[in-house]
Amino acid sequence: MGGYGSVGTVAAVSWLNENTLTWDHTWQNTHFLNVLAGYTTQFSKDESAVASSQKFPNDLTTYNNLSYAGSAVLSLSDAHQSTLNSFLARVNYSYLHKYNITLSERADGSSRLGANNKWGYFPSIGISWNINKEDFFQRFDRYISNLKLRVTAGKTGNSEVPPYSSLAALAPTNYYFNNTLVTGIAPVQLANPDLKWETTSQYNAGVDLGLFNNRINVTFDAYYKKTTDLLLYVPFPLYTGYASQLENVGSVENKGFELGLSTENIKSQDFTWRSTFLIAANRNKVLNLGESSSFFPIAPTGQVSPVIVQVGLPVGTFWGYSTNGLLTAEDLTKGVPVLAGVSQQVGDTKYIDNTGDGFITTADKHNLGSAQPTFTASFSNNVSWKHFDLSFFIQGSFGNKLFNLLQQKLEIPTISLNASAALLNRYSTTNPNGTIARATNSPVPQVTDRYIEDGSYAKLKNITLGYNFPATISSKVRAKQLRVYVSAQNLITLTHYTGYNPEVNFYDNDNTKQGIDYGIYPATRTFLAGVNITF
Amino acid sequence: MKRIIYGVVAAGLLLSCNKLTEDPASVTVAGQFYKTPADALAAVSAVYSTLNSDPAGDFPIYGRNLNLLTCNGGDELVFSPSNTNPDVRALGTTTYVPANDRVRKIWQQHYYGISRANVAVDNVAGMSIDTTLRERLVREARFVRALLYFNLVRLFGDVPLVLHDPTTVDVNNLKTGRTSKDSVYQQIVADLKEGFNLPKSYSGADIGRATSGAAHALLAKVYVTRRDWPNALAELQKVITAGTFTNATGGYGYNLFANFKDAFQKATKNGVEHVFSVQFETNLGAKNSTQFISSGSFSSFNPAVYPGDIPADSTVYQLFDASDTRRGVTFFTTLLNTSTGQTINFGAPRWNKFIDYSVSPLTSQAQSGLNTPVIRYADVLLLYAETLNELNGGPTTDAYTAINKVRTRAGIANLTTGLSQTAFRDSVFHERRKEFILEGNRWFDLSRRGGSYLFDALKKFPAKTGAALKDTLYPIPQVEIDLAGLTQNPGW
Known part of the structure; x- marks a missing residue:
């Protein structure tokens, strides 16, 4: 039958134009004001083309000369463009760097959304208080080197949908009359001129705490996010002739906390040990789906x-x-x-x-x-003793489930x-x-x-042991620094999951199908040994 | 300050040039379309294309998918060892459930086609183009819509009767119940009656479009399915070539091919026997040739390699007398490999009917260019024999003549004379089974006989002992019940 050859090209152009005016002023070193106003405009365009042919007598020319083939395959080309225009304004005011307030407002217009709802408006406010700068706080200075309280509230928008998603698009489809190809054109998508920005309202309160000259740093944040007008492909009854339609449907909430603890545990001439521990818990819940109370995301054939x-x-x-x-x-x-x-x-x-x-x-x-974990955590450490250094990074997720679709199959x-x-x-x-x-x-x-498994895991993602030769030795090879090291990635994984990798997420571009294992390339365990020489 | 103003003006120009209105270069949108005669033709070609292609590259309706329900679901096929899709095997073993993926797919494909027909009917009808072309195109779209609804109502019973494109994207307003079978049939009849005004035939670039003959023949089949014998007779008489039977007035010149094989060959496409066929053509790599049905029949000269579809068991082959020329057209047991000169013995018979012998090498069935017949003149003749038998309390001379024309062409003796009404009815169904095997007809014939007829036929196969009365209708796809709250068929 002969071979098949194909060659394609993609040309993508994008430009961004940002214009901002800033006014910065200070009165008597007391009132600090920073005002910003501006607008940005973004354009992106991609064009692609693929030519193919088949029935090659041999593969000597591969895709480099498609005319060696016996017959051509219909060529394909495609093009998309999109525009994002934004107006923004922001005011920062600080009194003595103790009390800070930030107000902002932006208006974003996206070409990808429906004709009636191109624009979205997203305000935000943030207030912070540097308590350690207060006079009454000076007496704690020895213990508490930094203490800051933060509160923010604001909205953000998302319009990341494919271009032309709101239009009544038609697509070609072929038939034959008298043994000759004819092109048919039929609708593939209904118009949705009301398609609008997906909006997240976010409320955050946090504390930054530094103790003992910042040897212990604690960061704590608690947040609540509510995303409304979700951009979702809503499945349609098939008798409509359409399988799904992109719509703004319903709302989802995320709430949780994040705690970071970064410490310098030991700090002496020969021995230092620094570590960072992070723990986060998020709770996700669907609040509303419009008229219906549930739907099944479209499953692959079979x-x-x-x-x-x-x-x-x-x-x-x-x-x-x-x-x-x-x-x-x-x-x-x-x-x-x-x-x-x-x-x-x-x-x-x-x-x-x-x-x-x-x-x-x-x-x-x-x-x-x-697939939502109860909590996730990570722990990273850097230890050095004399000329040796050791670092390791452990990461884990706890309480999440995985669907072992590969095993089912x-x-x-x-x-x-x-x-x-x-x-x-x-x-x-x-x-x-x-x-x-x-x-x-x-x-x-x-x-x-049977195929729903506990996806909890703890993984030693990276461990590195190094040795820095003393200057007496490195100078002999005229190096400023000479270091040898061994490291391993994914050395140890503790999990009950029976598939290859508990970090699997096969449909990683689809939020509605998280934690499905349909076979991905397993995480490789890598061992490295190396020498760093700096001259 | 001046510089700032210049900057603002320059940037402002950029902003005002960068419009948010989408004017897609690569996609046609509804507002630009439905204007010229070429647009009208393309809108209707898209309706036909739902018969020979699937938007997702799956088997098209008339390129194996309908067969999976009407052949595997009947008594022609069980499943082939090479069927990897459990849902395909479930259809062959009567163990399918409402979530069966093939049942959902056939439902979806039919409604795709109906949707495109609705869009074409509604949009083309309002276009200011040549009246003759406009009316013809609307009637063609309505013909295809009728064919699709006829399949649906036979497969599923009451189904949602959708006649217009949705005007909302609100899922809640898209919900509709199942429309009674009678109302769906009323629409089918209305669409096909409109088809009476279609051209009798086409020439040149239009060959393959629906004709008035196809509308009469399909309507006759609708009436037979409804047991509306007088109306069936009236329609059949309009299709049957004048002069060949008493009261026949057909001016289409339909006839049987002298050779049965010619009904399934590329060179004799759209011939004298083809009342309506789904058009296919060798189409390298574009995935809408009859490749799925053809390579399902044959894919390798190695007997250990099973094609997608194999006969249910030896009884299917044994239906045919050795003298019946249809046997050799329908099955092969040995094949000559022209590139080696060897004749390969496959042992058990395999399907031969949809192998395109014009492709070379023969194993390249993915490049098949055969059409899939929807109605052949043989069908018209056998429907005529059946109708006369039902109308007259027993077979008439013309009823015998009709069935014997089909038998004679196959090279077998005339049917025994003097049969009772029941015996003649059984003979017609038996003849239909042999004549249309693998043409997606059998399950419809089994189910339209009603009662336990389908169930009794299936039970004869060890793999189908789980068959039950509920199998006389397919289950409404689970997804439609989940999404739109449609009711399920009895027993499911």
């Missing part, structure tokens, strides 16, 4: 969506059946609930009838946890595709104690608790 977006639950909550092993002959005689519409037999999965109606239906699917019995070795332990008359459901001609890949 799959049932493992996640639901539902009011009251975190975005992308896993939704499926609880199971309790396999059906036994005794279960069937007793008449335990079985899947409606299929004749379930001994050795099939035993689903739990959550509704208690005596049947297993989709109504029995329920919350199986989400590999446990589907097939005759022609690779399958998981777990299938060897499937139920059959010769293996009546098997724990995996029996092989059938028509396995339905149901979302069950």
Whole structure:
């Protein structure tokens, strides 16, 4: 048949023009005022083209000369452009650098949004108080070197949707009459002239604390964010002829805290040890989805969506059946609930009838946890002793669930595709104690608790041990510095997760499908040894 | 200060040039379209294209997807060892559930087509272009819409009757219930009656479009499905070539090909027997050739490599007498590999009907250019035999003549004379089974007989013992129940 060759080009142009006027003034070293006003305008454009042909007699010219091919494939080209115009104003006022206030307002206009709602308005206010600059605080100076209280409130906007998302776009599609290709043109998207900015209102209160001449630094922030008018592809009933539509739907809240502790534990001539510990907890919840109370994000072909977006639950909550092993002959005689519409037999999965109606239906699917962790933490350390230095970085996430879609896929019995070795332990008359459901001609890949796993982990992401040769030695090779080191990445991972990498997020461009493992390249464990020479 | 003012003015110019209004260079939008005759033609070509292509590159309706429900779901196929999609295997083993991905897909594809037809009907009808062209194009769109609704109502029973493009993006206002089967059929009949005014035939670049003959024939099939025998007869008489039967007035010149194989060859496309076919053409890499149905039939000279579709079991092959020329067209057991000169014996029969013998090498079925017949004249003749038998309490001479024309072309003897109404009815269905095997007809025939007919036919296969009465209709796709609250069919 001959080979297939294709060559493409992408040209992207963008420019940004920022214009700001700033006025800075100080009165008697007491009142500090900074006023800024301006506007920015951004333009970006991309153009791409792909030419392909096939039926090459050989691959000597590869894609460099498509005319060696026997036949051309329809060429493709595409172009998009978008514009973002903004007006901004900001006032900073400080009294003696003790009391500070910042007020700002911006108006952003995005070409990507609907004709009726191009512009969004985003004000913010921030107040801070440097307590350690107060006279009455001077007596604590020995212990408390820095103390600052911060409060901010404001709005931000998001218009990151593909260009032309609000237009009634048409797309080409082909047919033949009299053996000749004709181009048909049909709608692929409904107009949504009301498509507008997704807006996040954010409230934050924080403290910065420095103790003992800043040897101990503590930063604490508590926040509440509410995002409204979410830009979501809302699934449509298929009988409309459209599968989904980009709309502003509903609201989501995020609240949590972040605590950072950065310390110089030991500081002496030969021995220093510094460490930073960060811990953060976030709680995410869908508050509103417009008229409906839930929807399933569109699942890839052949799959049932493992996640639901539902009011009251975190975005992308896993939704499926609880199971309790396999059906036994005794279960069937007793008449335990079985899947409606299929004749379930001994050795099939035993689903739990959550509704208690005596049947297993989709109504029995329920919350199986989400990819949102209870908390995340990291701990980094730098130790040096004489000429040695050691650093390591530990990171962890706790309480999050993962959906092992790859394992689900590999446990589907097939005759022609690779399958998981777990299938060897499937139920059959010769293996009546098997724990995996029996092989059938028509396995339905149901979302069950079997594939929802604890995704908690702690990982030694990096550890490095180095030795700096003393100047007496490094000078012999005329080096200012001579250092040898060994380091390892991803050396140790502690987790119960059975997949390759608990940090997996297959659909990382889709917030509604977090924590799904459909097979990614595993994190590599890397060992490095090196020499640094500085001349 | 002056410099500041100049700066502001210069930057202001940039800002005012950088407009927020989108004027896409790479996408057509609705306001620019539906203006010229070429636009009207393109809008209607898009309606037809839902028959031979899928927007996501999946099997098109008439390029295997409908077959998965009407052949695998019937008694022609079970599944092939090479079927990796469990939902495909579920259809072959009557173990599918409402969440079956193929059931959802066929529903979605039909409504894609209906949506495009609605858009074309509503927009083209209002265009100020040549009246003859405008009216023809609207009727063509309505013909395709009728075909799609006819499939849907037979597969699912009551279905939402959508006739216009949504005017809102508010999901709540898009909800609609299922429309009664009778109302859906009323619309189908109205759309097809409009099709009576379509041209009788086309020439040149328009060959392949819906004709008035296709409208009459499809309407006849609708009436037969509805057991509206008098109306079915009236429509059939308008299609059957005048002079070949008493009361036949058809002026289309339809006839059977002398060779059965010609109904499925590239060289004889859109021939004398083809009343309406979905148009395909060898199309390198563009994924809308009949590749899926053709390579589902044959993909390798290695007998250990199974194609996508294989006959349910040996009984399917044994339906045919050795003298029946349809057997050799429908199946192969051995094949000559022209590049090696070897004849390969495949042992068990495999599907031959949709192999495009014009592609070379033969294994390149992905480049098939065969059409998929939707209605052949053989169908018209067998519907005529069935209708006469039902109307007259038993077979008439013309009923025998009609079925025997199909049998004669196949090279088998005339049907035994003097059959009872029941025996003749069974003979017609048996003939239809052999004639249209793998043409996406069988499940419709099984289900329209009603009662336990479908269920009884399926039960004969060990893999389909789970079949039940509820299988006479497919389940409404689960996603439509979840999203729009549609009710489910009984038993599901």
